[in-house]
Amino acid sequence: MDELQFIVAKLNEPPFQLNLTLVDFDEKAPTELLQLLVDVFSKLDDQLKMDVREVPKEQISAKIVQTLNILKFKMPENEQDQERFVQGLENGDKVVVYQILHWALQRLPSLQKRAYLARFLVRVEIPPEFMQDDVLQEIHNTHRELQSQFKEVHKQVDALRAQPTKPQEIKTEITTLEDERQQLRIKIERLKKQTSGEPGFAALLEATSGLRQQQDEESRLNENMRKQRMALQHAQQRKEEAQRRLSGMTQSAKQNASPQAMISQLQTEVRELQNRAKGVLVREMEQEQRKLAKLADERFDPQRSPEDIEAATHEVRALEDRCNQLRNQIDDDMSARGDNKLQMFRQTAQVAAKKLAAKEEELEGLNDEKQRLAKDVDEMEAKLSEISGPKFMTREEFKAYGVKLREKTHVYKRMKNELAEMRAELVVLHRTEQILRGRDKNLDGFLKDLEAKKGVVGYRETQEKLEKASEETANVDQNKEQTLEEISEIVREITVQLKERKNYLAPQIKLLREVRKVYQEVETEYNRKKAMYDKVAVGLEVERQQLEQACDDYQSECLQEESKYHYFNCLYSMTTAQLDRVNNEEKWDRGEGSFMPNFKTYTKMYQDKVTRQQALTDQLRKQKASISGNESGNMEQRRLFAELHKLLSCKLRAAKKIEEEKTGFSSSEFDMGGAKVMKIDQM
Numbered sequence: 001m002d003e004l005q006f007i008v009a010k011l012n013e014p015p016f017q018l019n020l021t022l023v024d025f026d027e028k029a030p031t032e033l034l035q036l037l038v039d040v041f042s043k044l045d046d047q048l049k050m051d052v053r054e055v056p057k058e059q060i061s062a063k064i065v066q067t068l069n070i071l072k073f074k075m076p077e078n079e080q081d082q083e084r085f086v087q088g089l090e091n092g093d094k095v096v097v098y099q100i101l102h103w104a105l106q107r108l109p110s111l112q113k114r115a116y117l118a119r120f121l122v123r124v125e126i127p128p129e130f131m132q133d134d135v136l137q138e139i140h141n142t143h144r145e146l147q148s149q150f151k152e153v154h155k156q157v158d159a160l161r162a163q164p165t166k167p168q169e170i171k172t173e174i175t176t177l178e179d180e181r182q183q184l185r186i187k188i189e190r191l192k193k194q195t196s197g198e199p200g201f202a203a204l205l206e207a208t209s210g211l212r213q214q215q216d217e218e219s220r221l222n223e224n225m226r227k228q229r230m231a232l233q234h235a236q237q238r239k240e241e242a243q244r245r246l247s248g249m250t251q252s253a254k255q256n257a258s259p260q261a262m263i264s265q266l267q268t269e270v271r272e273l274q275n276r277a278k279g280v281l282v283r284e285m286e287q288e289q290r291k292l293a294k295l296a297d298e299r300f301d302p303q304r305s306p307e308d309i310e311a312a313t314h315e316v317r318a319l320e321d322r323c324n325q326l327r328n329q330i331d332d333d334m335s336a337r338g339d340n341k342l343q344m345f346r347q348t349a350q351v352a353a354k355k356l357a358a359k360e361e362e363l364e365g366l367n368d369e370k371q372r373l374a375k376d377v378d379e380m381e382a383k384l385s386e387i388s389g390p391k392f393m394t395r396e397e398f399k400a401y402g403v404k405l406r407e408k409t410h411v412y413k414r415m416k417n418e419l420a421e422m423r424a425e426l427v428v429l430h431r432t433e434q435i436l437r438g439r440d441k442n443l444d445g446f447l448k449d450l451e452a453k454k455g456v457v458g459y460r461e462t463q464e465k466l467e468k469a470s471e472e473t474a475n476v477d478q479n480k481e482q483t484l485e486e487i488s489e490i491v492r493e494i495t496v497q498l499k500e501r502k503n504y505l506a507p508q509i510k511l512l513r514e515v516r517k518v519y520q521e522v523e524t525e526y527n528r529k530k531a532m533y534d535k536v537a538v539g540l541e542v543e544r545q546q547l548e549q550a551c552d553d554y555q556s557e558c559l560q561e562e563s564k565y566h567y568f569n570c571l572y573s574m575t576t577a578q579l580d581r582v583n584n585e586e587k588w589d590r591g592e593g594s595f596m597p598n599f600k601t602y603t604k605m606y607q608d609k610v611t612r613q614q615a616l617t618d619q620l621r622k623q624k625a626s627i628s629g630n631e632s633g634n635m636e637q638r639r640l641f642a643e644l645h646k647l648l649s650c651k652l653r654a655a656k657k658i659e660e661e662k663t664g665f666s667s668s669e670f671d672m673g674g675a676k677v678m679k680i681d682q683m
Contacts, residue, residue, distance in 0.1 A: 003102050010105040011036075015043060030092025034060065037097050040104055041067055044115040057090040064089060064100075070118045071111055073103060120150050172527050245269070263565075266558060273554060281547065285540070292536050373515060405487065412477075412484060419474060426467075 008025050011018045016039075028036070035052045038060065042049035045067060052060055065086060068075065076082045088096035104111060126140060248265065451458070581602070588594055588601040599605035 003098060007098065007101050007105060010108075011040075016040070030094075032092075033094065033097045034089075034092040037064070037100060040101060043108070044071075044104075044112055045119075061086055061090045067115075068100070070122065071104075071114055073100070117154070121147055169527065169531075172524060175524075263562075266561065270554075270558065273551075277547065277551065285543065288543075289536065289540065292539060293532070370518070374519065402491075405484075405491070408484065412481060415477060416481070419477060422470065 004022055004025065008020050008022055010016070011020055011025075031052060034057075038048060038050060038052060041064060048063060048067065050060070065075075076085050085096060089100075124140070124143065126136070584595070585602055589603075594600040595602060595605065599608065
């Protein structure tokens with residue numbers, strides 16, 4: 001039962017999702033079970049996808065058994081048990097099908113991987129008599145080597161898939177760290193050389209290290225103080241905003257402002273907050289983004305020491321002094337000459353600015369051209385793959401093939417010389433045979449007698465067979481010679497084609513290498529910018545969430561204030577209505593009008609109602625006392641009437657029974673449409 005539950009549960013999960021129940025699965029026919037088994041195995045191998053009603057069962061069982069053997073399923077060891085197993089599989093036996101389904105669904109992911117690998121790693125069985133061919137043996141060995149390469153590549157792919165990080169990011173980070181380490185090493189070596197001979201350097205180094213630690217601590221404390229000040233400033237702003245709103249609400253309450261005025265005031269505050277969120281906060285966010293981008297760019301620059309900063313400061317001051325000096329000199333020269341050419345210089349600057357803009361546009365055009373060239377490179381690579389077709393032999397394989405071809409050519413020439421010698425000897429023997437036939441016409445009889453005397457009967461027949469075999473061998477050698485020549489011609493054609501294609505593709509390959517180098521540089525820059533963008537985006541997202549939270553808080557507060565307003569308004573309406581009733585009651589009591597024609601005030605009306613209810617209560621109490629006093633006599637009289645009814649009913653039934661026995665008929669009375677109908681049945 002547990003096995004069935006497991007199978008049904010797995011079949012109801014992806015990728016099957018059959019929505020079966022135990023009852024539905026148990027009621028399946030053998031053909032349906034076999035189809036279900038084929039559907040499960042089709043998830044492992046698409047070649048097993050078939051309809052069992054259209055394919056012979058023997059073929060289906062053979063494919064399933066072959067797949068089970070590849071997947072290392074434990075088959076019965078006895079031949080009879082194997083035959084019963086295959087027969088049960090063909091007939092869709094529940095025991096066999098359930099066993100296979102339970103085994104396959106338990107380890108479905110691993111079986112999918114094994115089935116995928118089996119498509120490429122199953123050994124091809126070749127009969128030994130065919131393995132004598134060198135070409136077939138070479139192809140078989142190549143196939144085995146490719147299988148080994150596939151195994152290694154698949155292992156590497158699995159290892160790479162198991163790694164959680166991206167290789168390109170790791171490479172970029174490693175490159176950056178290596179550059180920084182190299183710069184630090186060079187700087188440390190330079191400083192060591194400069195300070196190696198100075199006395200008291202160790203104490204100075206220790207003091208500077210302590211100073212650096214204190215400076216780091218001071219910078220950390222300053223940063224914390226800056227954050228605390230910012231938090232304090234935000235808190236003060238929130239406090240001032242809350243106080244302002246409180247004073248506004250207090251002033252509105254003192255002035256007995258109407259609800260419409262309060263709502264309009266709240267709407268004004270909401271609009272101010274929206275304008276602040278859309279205007280001021282956006283500008284502040286843009287400023288912070290620019291500042292963050294600048295800091296991110298500076299983060300990738302090498303770290304500068306205080307000496308470098310001081311040297312750069314001196315250089316900047318010197319350049320500023322030099323610029324001021326040159327400006328003063330220019331002004332003096334122009335004043336001395338009396339011609340002011342400042343307008344001309346301005347025009348020159350405008351021309352330079354236009355040239356700069358033109359160069360920027362040209363740069364954008366070059367970037368577009370670079371992208372177009374990248375697309376062209378991809379298209380050329382696709383065309384190259386189409387032109388080159390299947391993979392050619394490598395240089396090493398081609399050399400090995402040439403050596404083997406030279407060996408076969410040498411053997412062919414040697415055998416060709418032997419064949420020429422044998423043919424020359426055959427000519428001599430043929431001439432000798434003609435001479436001997438001319439001397440003796442009955443040469444066959446003579447040779448037979450001679451063979452009999454020498455004890456070599458059948459020598460001529462054997463010799464003829466050998467000659468025939470030699471002729472066949474010569475034909476085979478001729479065919480081999482022709483085949484080798486064809487192969488040599490093919491090799492020459494392949495060599496020529498390779499040279500032509502190499503010459504044709506050499507410029508494109510060179511261009512492709514250059515473009516790839518540029519692509520790697522651009523990709524590195526892109527990854528760096530992308531990392532910077534991701535960091536900035538995270539900071540902006542956090543700030544956006546904070547702003548959204550603040551807006552939600554303001555909205556919740558606004559809704560609470562609106563709810564309080566409606567509540568107080570309802571209380572005010574109720575209190576006003578009650579106050580109006582009290583004022584009317586006082587006015588009517590003083591004689592200024594009346595509540596109703598019959599009642600002057602609410603008090604008179606309620607007093608009249610109370611009087612009527614008291615009279616009704618007294619009447620009901622009297623009625624209750626009367627009923628309680630007459631209860632015993634009435635109950636006794638009711639009991640007597642019930643006993644009398646029972647007695648009369650018994651007498652009536654007895655009389656009817658006696659009447660029926662006398663007449664031999666029975667009657668029954670029933671109501672039909674409001675009329676009493678008597679039916680008489682014969683006994």
